[in-house]
Amino acid sequence: MDIFVQQLVNSLSVASVTILIGIGITLIFGLAGIVNFAHGEFLMVGGMATWFMVGAGMNFFVALVFAGLLVGALGFAAERCLFRFTLNRPMNGFIMSIGLSVILQHAVIRVFNEFQKSITDPIGLVWTIGGVDIVAMRAIVVAITAVIVAITYFGISRSRYGMALRASVSDRDTAELMGIPVRRYVTGVFIYGSLLAGIGGALMISLFPITPFTGSVIIIRGFAVSLIGGLGNVGGAVVGGLVLGLVDGLSAGYGYPEWTDAYSLVVMILILVLRPQGLLGGTLGPKAS
Amino acid sequence: MPMTDNSAGKVGAAPEGARARDRLALLTADNASVPLPAGVQAITAILLAALLIALPWLGLGYRFLSIAITTLYTAIGLYGLGLQFGQAGIMSVGHAALMGVGAYASAILSVQLGLGFWTSLPFAMVLSAIVGGVIGLPTLRVGGQHYIIITFCFCALFVIVLTNGGTFTGSATGLDVGSVTPLPGINFDKLSNNYYLVLAALFLALAATYLIGISRYGRTLRAIRENEQLARSVGINVDLHKLGVLMVSGLFAGLAGVLQLYYLRHISPTLFGAFPSLYLALMVMLGGARYLYGPLIGAVIVNFLPEVLNLDPVDSRIAYGVCLLLVILLLPGGVGAGIKNIYCALAGGFDKQGGGSNGRA
Numbered sequence: 001m002d003i004f005v006q007q008l009v010n011s012l013s014v015a016s017v018t019i020l021i022g023i024g025i026t027l028i029f030g031l032a033g034i035v036n037f038a039h040g041e042f043l044m045v046g047g048m049a050t051w052f053m054v055g056a057g058m059n060f061f062v063a064l065v066f067a068g069l070l071v072g073a074l075g076f077a078a079e080r081c082l083f084r085f086t087l088n089r090p091m092n093g094f095i096m097s098i099g100l101s102v103i104l105q106h107a108v109i110r111v112f113n114e115f116q117k118s119i120t121d122p123i124g125l126v127w128t129i130g131g132v133d134i135v136a137m138r139a140i141v142v143a144i145t146a147v148i149v150a151i152t153y154f155g156i157s158r159s160r161y162g163m164a165l166r167a168s169v170s171d172r173d174t175a176e177l178m179g180i181p182v183r184r185y186v187t188g189v190f191i192y193g194s195l196l197a198g199i200g201g202a203l204m205i206s207l208f209p210i211t212p213f214t215g216s217v218i219i220i221r222g223f224a225v226s227l228i229g230g231l232g233n234v235g236g237a238v239v240g241g242l243v244l245g246l247v248d249g250l251s252a253g254y255g256y257p258e259w260t261d262a263y264s265l266v267v268m269i270l271i272l273v274l275r276p277q278g279l280l281g282g283t284l285g286p287k288a289s
Numbered sequence: 290m291p292m293t294d295n296s297a298g299k300v301g302a303a304p305e306g307a308r309a310r311d312r313l314a315l316l317t318a319d320n321a322s323v324p325l326p327a328g329v330q331a332i333t334a335i336l337l338a339a340l341l342i343a344l345p346w347l348g349l350g351y352r353f354l355s356i357a358i359t360t361l362y363t364a365i366g367l368y369g370l371g372l373q374f375g376q377a378g379i380m381s382v383g384h385a386a387l388m389g390v391g392a393y394a395s396a397i398l399s400v401q402l403g404l405g406f407w408t409s410l411p412f413a414m415v416l417s418a419i420v421g422g423v424i425g426l427p428t429l430r431v432g433g434q435h436y437i438i439i440t441f442c443f444c445a446l447f448v449i450v451l452t453n454g455g456t457f458t459g460s461a462t463g464l465d466v467g468s469v470t471p472l473p474g475i476n477f478d479k480l481s482n483n484y485y486l487v488l489a490a491l492f493l494a495l496a497a498t499y500l501i502g503i504s505r506y507g508r509t510l511r512a513i514r515e516n517e518q519l520a521r522s523v524g525i526n527v528d529l530h531k532l533g534v535l536m537v538s539g540l541f542a543g544l545a546g547v548l549q550l551y552y553l554r555h556i557s558p559t560l561f562g563a564f565p566s567l568y569l570a571l572m573v574m575l576g577g578a579r580y581l582y583g584p585l586i587g588a589v590i591v592n593f594l595p596e597v598l599n600l601d602p603v604d605s606r607i608a609y610g611v612c613l614l615l616v617i618l619l620l621p622g623g624v625g626a627g628i629k630n631i632y633c634a635l636a637g638g639f640d641k642q643g644g645g646s647n648g649r650a
Contacts, residue, residue: 035434037567085618090434091380092617095574098567099613106606216563220445223438262449265442269427272439276431 005132007249013138013207015245016145017043020200021218022225022237023152024193030232031169032186034083035094038101040219042194046071046201047210048108051117060122064202068195075194079187087186101215108212118209141203148196153234165189169232224268230278239279243267325629337582341488345481353596354480360592361487362548367573367584368494369541375578376507377534378514379428383440384569386447387424387539389561391417391546393451396464396556405470406477406551414543421539422532429528444566451558463557466550477551487548491585494541499581501537510534571609575616577623586624 021043028034046067053063078100086093125136156162167175168182176182204210204218224244229236244264251263271279344357366388373379381387395413398404404412424443428436451458458464469477469486477483501507512520513527521527550556568591576587594612595605620627 029434033434035437082614082618089621092574092621094380094434094437095570096614096617098571099610099617101610102567102571102613103607103610106603106610109603110607220438220441220563224442227435227438258453259449262446262453265446265449269439269442269446272435272442273427273430276435 006134008246009132009134009138009142011245011249012242013141014249015241016141017200017204017207018218018221018225018244019145019149019238019241020196020203021222022229022241023149023234024196024200025222026226026229026231026233026237027189028193029226031165031189032083032087033090033093034087034190035090035097035223036083036193037094037097037219038078038104038215039097039193039197039222040215040217041101041104042071042074042197042215043201043204043218044210044212044215045074045104045108046198047205047214048112048117048201048212049198050202050205051119051210052112054119054122060119060202060206064199067202068198071198071201072191072195075197076187076191078194079190083190084183084187101219105212105215112212114212116209116211117205119205122206137206141207144199144203148199149234149238152196153238156234221264224264228268228271228279230280233278233280236278236280243279325632329632333582338492341491345484351480354484356592356596358480358484358487358552360588361484361491362545362552363569363572363592364585364588365487365491365494365548366542366545367569367576367588368498369538369545370569370573371576371578371584372498372501372510372541373534373538374573375580375583376501376510376514377531378433379425379531379535380433380437380570381424381440381538382437382563382566382570383424383442383444383447384538384542385561385565386440386444387417387421387542388546388549389447389451389556389558390420390539391543392550392556392561393458393464393546394543395547395550396459396466397457399466400464405467406547407470410544410547413547414540417543417546418536418539421542422536425532425535428531428535441563441566444561444563448558448562451561459557461558463555463560465555468554469551483552487552490544490548494544495581495585497537497541502581571613575613575623577625579622580625580629583623583625586628590624 021039024042025036025039028036028039049067049070050060050063053066054060058066082096082100083093086096121135121137123136123140127134127136127139154162156165164175164180165185167178168180168185172182201210204214221244225240226237228240228243229238244267247263247267248260251257251260345354366384369387370381370384373381391413394416395404395406395409398409398412424440427439431439452461454460469483471477475482477486501510509520509525509530512523512525513530517527546561549560553560572587572591573584574587575590576585577583580586590612591609594609595602598605598608600608616624
């Protein structure tokens with residue numbers, strides 16, 4: 001039982017990172033129809049930036065904020081210079097994002113190197129609660145994610161901007177007619193999603209070592225999470241992240257560890273085929289061309 | 290496209306600024322359905338064939354020829370992808386896995402049953418086609434972007450299965466095969482003979498693509514690409530055609546995979562994973578999926594660019610990431626579209642020829 005609880009906490013912290021990237025993807029894909037393959041690279045860049053700043057002696061939590069801002073700026077640049085021009089040709093946007101991800105990956109290798117990087121645990125505490133050892137940093141990762149999810153969720157479901165955002169997702173043309181600056185929302189969502197990816201990267205490197213190739217591994221889980229939950233649906237992304245995180249964490253603990261990745265892929269394919277609108281329902285995304 | 294004709298007509302009278310803009314529009318116009326004169330098509334084909342056949346005799350060295358072989362078998366796989374994306378509009382980012390199915394089928398047949406190149410080839414191709422069709426089943430239910438993710442998952446899953454397959458698939462180290470069974474008088478251990486083998490297969494792929502492009506079948510596929518609902522309503526069996534084109538694409542991929550296997554003589558799971566698949570998608574977009582020579586152009590650019598620029602692998606990756614961005618932003622139809630438009634601009638616009646739909650650069 002103790003081991004089970006420990007696995008559960010570990011899975012939750014892994015799921016947190018996946019949820020952060022999933023929310024970014026679900027918003028960007030759901031609103032702009034951009035399949036941004038470089039999103040995983042954004043996360044990796046966030047992690048690498050954190051590694052660099054912590055290595056230069058900065059406090060981890062300050063570095064986390066800077067990593068988020070840096071990647072947010074990266075997202076802004078990418079949207080303004082690249083994706084803005086392919087909004088009506090999603091397939092071209094997708095291919096460009098592959099190009100961008102190749103560039104970012106190798107730019108990081110060029111600036112640093114291709115070896116894995118890690119930082120020492122910024123808290124370095126282990127709490128023992130009822131006989132269960134919990135690494136404090138993992139709990140903090142879960143807490144930070146929970147706060148971000150809450151802000152995002154209520155921002156979208158309660159605020160005026162969230163309402164405009166939802167209007168733009170469900171019917172772009174009508175939203176535009178109602179005076180909602182849809183393009184600006186696309187940019188805003190892109191920046192926000194990238195910011196979350198940057199924070200996710202910082203949190204990730206506090207848990208595991210990362211390499212310049214981490215982004216391309218995590219991106220597919222990000223898509224899985226957003227599609228499983230339903231595109232454009234923040235609550236769905238959380239559910240998707242938990243499903244995947246638990247499948248992963250528990251299969252690593254109990255099943256055949258070498259098949260860990262396969263379980264989540266199979267779950268994902270099944271959900272995509274059987275319920276294309278996702279578990280909680282979402283938009284199907286703008287019509288693919 | 291009527292658009293092209295209109296802007297061509299305006300060029301003469303327009304002031305300087307507008308003229309430059311029209312020129313740019315001419316260069317970036319979507320011209321895949323504009324037919325070229327039959328003579329031009331024939332001359333291009335003959336020149337290209339002559340160049341490719343003469344290549345081993347140009348004395349460019351062993352390394353050049355090796356890259357050329359890689360380029361050609363990649364191009365064969367790309368023709369499959371070009372067919373499904375360019376004609377039917379179904380993109381996949383798991384195409385390397387489909388090539389892997391062919392390559393592994395052939396390698397396993399060779400290791401377990403001792404079948405050689407020629408005998409295992411049909412099995413490998415048919416298996417790839419079947420797998421292509423099976424992965425294609427979700428396209429009947431979900432949209433294009435969902436399908437992309439599904440193919441990507443399939444690709445990742447395929448690598449995991451191969452890696453965990455024990456001695457049957459050779460795990461992470463992969464499998465080895467002998468050389469291609471010699472035909473009377475032709476020994477395929479010689480690099481140039483291997484080149485001609487791959488070249489012959491490429492010509493087959495080109496011919497098949499051309500014939501599909503001008504046939505009724507190709508027109509049906511394009512109708513589905515342009516408007517699936519409409520195609521369905523005029524009585525086209527959309528589902529069957531979609532699966533059909535994915536299976537044809539699988540055949541090409543199987544052929545390419547087996548050629549790759551017998552050229553490298555050793556295969557491992559990483560050759561067919563996510564990265565090679567993404568690069569295939571990249572090449573086909575770079576070259577232009579809707580053009581007869583587009584996939585070949587894409588393969589040539591991606592394989593030869595690092596050589597020509599003499600870059601180390603990291604810089605060359607960055608370079609073609611940048612190339613890709615530029616091509617997509619400036620030439621959404623790919624380099625093939627650019628070349629065709631330049632030709633058209635040089636030839637002084639077109640005379641539109643009938644309603645023929647064999648218009649492929």
